[in-house]
Each structure stands twice: as C-alpha cells, then as structure tokens.
Amino acid sequence: MKPNETLLNTLPNQNTVYELLIDNMGDNHVATSYDTPLREDAFELDDALKIEMIEKHFKSIMEILGLDLTDDSLRGTPKRVAKMYVKEIFSGLNPANKPEAKLFDNKYQYNQMLVEKNITLYSNCEHHFVPIIGKAHIAYISNGKVIGLSKLNRIVQYYAKRPQVQERLTMQIANELKSILQTEDVAVVIDATHLCVSSRGIKDIQSSTITAEYGGKFLDDQTRNEFLKFIS
C-alpha cells in the first residue's frame, strides 16, 4: 500500500510521557464521570452516515496494520465492524434506543424484594474497546408499581451497549431503575471479567470484578444480606 494522507496524519506520537499516562489510566480503569462522556453533536449524524464514516476509518486502521483488504476474507470487515459498532455493541449510546419502561400495578400487594439474577451482560471497556463479560443481579422492592421482568434485562443491555467502565455501568443501571420504579429501594451487583485484564496487560484469566450499588432499604444490613444470599 502506498502511504496516503491517513498514514501521514497518524505518525507515532513522540510524547512518551503522555503515552505512559494514557497506558496507566487504561490499566487502572479510572473513570472521569458518572455520565457517559458524549459530544454535544453526538446524534447530529444519522446511523447510516456513521456506519459509512466508521467503515472508511476502520479500513484505514486495517491498512496501517498492513492487512491486504483485497483479500476476500478481509474485504467486508470494515463494513461489518462499522455496522456492529453502531447497530449492536454501541447502540446504547443513543437515547432513541432506550427501552420503554411500562409499569404495572402491584395487584398482588407483593411487598418483598424481587430479585432477577444472572442477567447476561456483554459490554466493552471504554479504555481498550475489548469485551467485558459477566452477570448482573438486580433487586427492587415495589413502591406500588412493578416492571416486566424482561425489561430488567433490556435496561442492563441498553447501558451495557456503550463503551463502559464497570462502576459507571452499575450506577447507570441502578439510577435508571430508581427513576422508572420511583423508589430508592434498588440493588445492582455486577460480576464481570474484563478481557483487557485477561487477554492482554496483566493477563490474569482467573480474576473477576464485582461492583455493587445499593439504595434505600438495601442500605440496611438485613435486607442487603438477604439479597446477597439470593444471588450467591
């Protein structure tokens, strides 16, 4: 491949101090804010245009890596990756994709905690763009309204489909549940493996990361322990 503008614009950064800093920030998994950092113009481009642009840029990345995109196996990869980013694994960035939460009256007057455990969780680390794979466990105590069980899965999936940090993901799910169910009595625990820890960097395939967010009655030892017993 002959050098082109893209190649020249992406010559190695000579600032090694800065590079060390960004390596450290990634490996320490430090998040800067509760909200996913988004640009003001995040949704000015529509999905079709985003896919087209990402396809071009991803093609450049592959070419810079030295891959021959005339090969039949690689030819379609930039398009596949672009579609996967916009329509699947990062579709939760767009509020238009947020699941609509329909509430029902708690007709049974069931006023104990409801736990949904082992919700499959696939996300991606915002520092390395590689998968986070795990389980989410959710509990709430009804404040007169209940939510369809599959909606709990959908809320987890929506926030997981963003470049994420596990702590932020946990809080975003908990806050969404509090706001929908109009109660503070919500608990979220996430137990996940980060591929940026297991497949690169420190290469630890045994460890998993647990994060938890408790509100309202779940701040009481007894309620929290009951929940933790259910999910153990």
Ligand SMILES: [Zn+2]
């Ligand atoms: Zn990472």
